[in-house]
Amino acid sequence: MSEQTVDQEYIHVPILVDVPYRFDAGKYMTRFLVELRDNEKIYGIKCPSCKRVMIPPRIVCARCHVKCDEWVELSNEGTLEAFTIMYFPMTDPTTGKPHDPPFSYGSVKLDGCDAPIDHMLNIEPDMSKIKVGMRFRVKFRPREERRGDLADIEYFDPIE
Amino acid sequence: MTDRVAIVAAAKTGFSPSRSDANYSELAYEVIEKVLTETGLTIGDDIDNSISCSHDIWDGQTISNIGITDVIGGHLRNEEKMAMDGSTAVYYGTIAILSGEYNLTLLLAHTKMSQTNRNIVNNDAFEPIFSRKLGLDYTSAGALQATRYMHVHGIQRDQVAKVAVKNLGNASRNETAHNFGFYSVEDIIESPVLATPITQKEMAPDTDGAVAMILASEKAAKKITKNPVWVNGIGSSYDAHYLGDRDLAMSRALEQAAGRAYAMAGIKNPVKDVDVFEVGEEFAHQELMWYEGLGLCEAGKGGELIDSGRTLFEGDIPVNPSGGLLGGVPANVAGLHSVAEAFLQLRGEAGRRQVKDAGVAVVQGQSGHCGQHHCVVVLGRD
């Protein structure tokens, strides 16, 4: 039986599942976040075997399965690899609130890195004004607002 | 059955109430690196399957195995996650190798209980409308189980506390345990009460850590080590969910799981045929119940068995020489830790907690409240 009959009442019980977390960043992400927060620097990690530079920094290169320990300072500027304009109010799980649509969202490959970082783009959400290949620069939040979190990067600014 | 499966390596992180120095993939890699180094095996050339145990809600990560894909070698390879106790990784890993699909399987279990709230997580495991809204968690449900079990069989308060005395004492000989000490029955009973009759020293403490292991087909195992430990029997079973549907004074699911594992391993009399047991006692009273479910004594005689001293480290049926879960082992990791301990016992590598001439070991792990799901693994030197 799959049809709901009109005269049958069904009760639906609302439950708010609220689970608090406190995530441990660990060795690699802690160093990344501290550099971001304190020095406005973005670090990647280099695989000793395939030599690719990865962001975020992590303990193992998934492709070579070797431990990574060479830190590489990345440029604050990079190239847009892919983008989208979000017309849908995605929920931000860290705040529980939706981002206001529309907003531009893109993948920027920072110079010196082999993988892009996804973030908000500070550019009018207009298809004709955003192109793959455009250059962007990291906009850090003011020092007093930074708290050791990816949101310490406010967004990427287009480079004129 | 002619084909067999062996454990060829096992490693565990140090366990502690909080490993805030490492995220869970870093914890996982600590133990993965150890088992690979010890065996000389590599992800690229040797390991052809991996199985992990964790829960999204514990990790706060949707599809929690995403976080260990890189370190377990899952990139462009197979990995499957059991959202259950770690013992089920050995259970399913054995099945997968017996299927003929794989030769060498890397197992991993990891949890950082410090990152969230155990009572909320456990409450979310209850059916949402009839049970969850009462605020039940594993501790309150476990307390109902303890009271019922003690009432039905006339189990005495001190008999339950003796499990904690034994296990916390045993844990002092286990270098990875963090909850240990030599206590009296009074110390246990007088520790802060969580939900009567369960006191703080009778509950497995919040713990962070990980365990890794390598399972091998018979052919592969013999090439890797002269000292493999064989998985000779496996069994599992579910009990009912609603507490009202269960006979809380016994564990039908454990009897079934143990029966299946014993039949496969050819164990007729576990008291005589098995040299050492590692069981998953989230609460002290459960160890007495698991004695009964595993056939170490008759129903209701768990209290007498602990009184007899036979399950002490130096007894003839040693149970939890590692200190068990009370010694401090993370949820989900628990069963894989128990298997790792049994592995060390059978290899004669258990150090100060080594049981004499251990040839056959039985491990039991549980998932869900009051042991709703049980998994039993029989291990042997031969």
Added chain:
Amino acid sequence: MKRNVAIVGGGQTHHAARRQDVSQPEMVNEAVLAALKDANMTMDDIDAVLLGNMEFFEGQHMTDCWLADSTGAFGKPGLKITTGGTVGATIIAAGAHHVASGLFDRVLCIGFEKQEEGDTNAILSGVAHPLFGRSMAGAAMGFFAMLGSSYMANFGATEEHSAMVAVKARQNARKNEYAHLKLNIKIEDVMNSRMLAYPIRMLDMCPASNGACAMVLADEKTAKDRCKKPVWLRAMETAHNEQFVLEWRDTSSTAPKFSDVAATRVYKKLGVKDPASYYDVFEIYEPATWAEILWYEDLHLCKKGEGFKLIEKGITEIDGSIPVNPSGGVLSTNCIGASAMLRIWEAALQIRGDAGGHQVPRDVHRALATGYGGTCWTVVTSLSDSLED
């Protein structure tokens, strides 16, 4: 595998956006009873029960324990396995391992999701690393938007091509009594549907469905003794992608891709040279239109960069030479934990000739099914009516 494994029965619920007439256990039980009936078995015949869904999507921890009555797992061996969107196919692979091991003869496999009971988009954002990208994540939609824009830029496909996939799926769904989105739509309707994340419009995405699928797997003897039309599981291959880097999201990249890697392994195992002619039908997991076009290429049904031509020429229509998703696919029905299993079940129904209104108009001997989930993981499963190939 050491023993041959057959699908000897299966069943599914009628999938819908709202199933407020049933609780999760009741909904799962519908599929279980349908599968047992189709297999002509009772729970007494079942040796083990395996369950999978998206963990915690409905705010429920350890669903296997709660559902132990309605799945029939009470008193039986069983496991809960979860691997994200691929889980339905992972459960079938696990069921096959159980049977092939020789320890179990008949295994019940179940996948389900009751999406209306939770907040799927917020939870899917949780796929991102908690400290890196979660607050920025565009969930699955943002990912497919970037994939689609890259594909168009590189290969000259247009938004109309993805719209054709959207139309095919919903028109096929109209022939499938169990499908969720049975829409009589045209390309204009897709183009006029609400923009979600450029170039993904509402009708380019899968819906959030409620539903369950269950299947019974058995050993060769049981299959031959008790099943008129056993469908054999000939090969299964799983490939995950690493956590952070999806290099081929830039569609010009030549980096090894999970889907291509898994399919290639299946073809190698079975000696398949030309999958387009070897298989009679495909059931693939396409959470978004662009994913289907890329599957054509990754499954080697055409050359790289030419996937959009298959849909343009009608080749993958239900009566085309390479029918893909005659069921309407995931674009029409996405009860996530069941979705990958539904691909395998629909493929099996095609081989049995039991697909009903959406049976492809040709003899079907072999079929390929795929899953999709996690940070781009897949399980590719090859099915046949024969043990000879």
